[in-house]
Amino acid sequence: MKISILCDNERESERYLTEHGYSCWIETVDETGAPVNVLFDTGQTDIFLTNAARMGIDVKSNHYTIISHGHYDHGGGLPALLKDAPHSRIYLSDKAFAPRIKGEPGEMYYYGEKNLGLSPSLLKNNEKNFIPLTGEKSLEKGITILPPAPLVYPTPPNARLCMVDEEQKLRQDNFEHEIYLTVQEGEELYLITGCAHRGIGNIAEMVKSRFPGCRRYTIIGGFHIAKDDSDKQINLLKAITAGETEKWRFITGHCSGKAKAELLQRELESEVSYGFTGMSLNLSGKN
Secondary structure, eight states, rough: OEEEEEESSSSSSSOOOOOSSSEEEEEETTTTTTTEEEEHHHHHOHHHOOOHHHHHOOOGGGGGOOSSOOOOHTTTTTTHHHHHHHTTOOHHHHHHHOOEEEETOOOOOOOEEEEEEEEHHHHSGGGGGGEEEESSSEEETTTEHHHHHHSSSSSOOHTTEEEEEETTTTEEETTOOOOOOOOOOTTTEEEEEESSSOOHHHHHHHHHHHHHTSSSSEEEEEEEGGGGGGGHHHHHHHHHHTTTTGGGGEEEEEGHHEEEHHHHHHHHHSEEOOOOTTOOOEEEOOO
């Protein structure tokens, strides 16, 4: 499996554009050996398309598009995608288009913008492109979309700050609109997450239970490790990977930030790296 980071908050080369958002391109194969291309998230604008072109990637060749959850920094680039690749089949939670706010009753804000979510008009005007999911979905043999991770452990504090606007009322967002992509190649299991709002510990626990016996687990994406909760999240990962640290690999980015990635590198015995905009990694050596 090969993964290319089309959009992240950080970059190592000025050749690429950045923004607060996430998008990546996955190249794998189906059971016949035919190529399968997956676009995972679109960032908040069209820069994922610019970066893809500079990396030699034709986003029009996507077979599947996944939107990890209903936030603007993961699905905001959808209008640009639909203009560039109008054939795109876009998989997301059936709850992804519900209106979302960051804040508390009477104090609603998010980087100066009230609305965190995706525009409902996007769904209305492009309904044929969207495939809403209510549970697990197999795309190809070994390529699966998973529903929200079970809450075995508490979610990160940042996740608790994200509120949902329903009928003019705010309530805590439990991120039932969060989904993940898994790719299994032999005894290697790869999971891609957008922000891990349900908790990176819960996601690691889920993948370990859902795919037991793998030789290696690789989790890629934003981990949403909050400043005031980093010790708890890291200790969870230490407990989950205990005794088999060599089986785990983490490629973080976006909402984690470089500082948290460096903290993970210091604290975990497993392999940890940061996925910058413009980075391509051939993880399995098969394609």
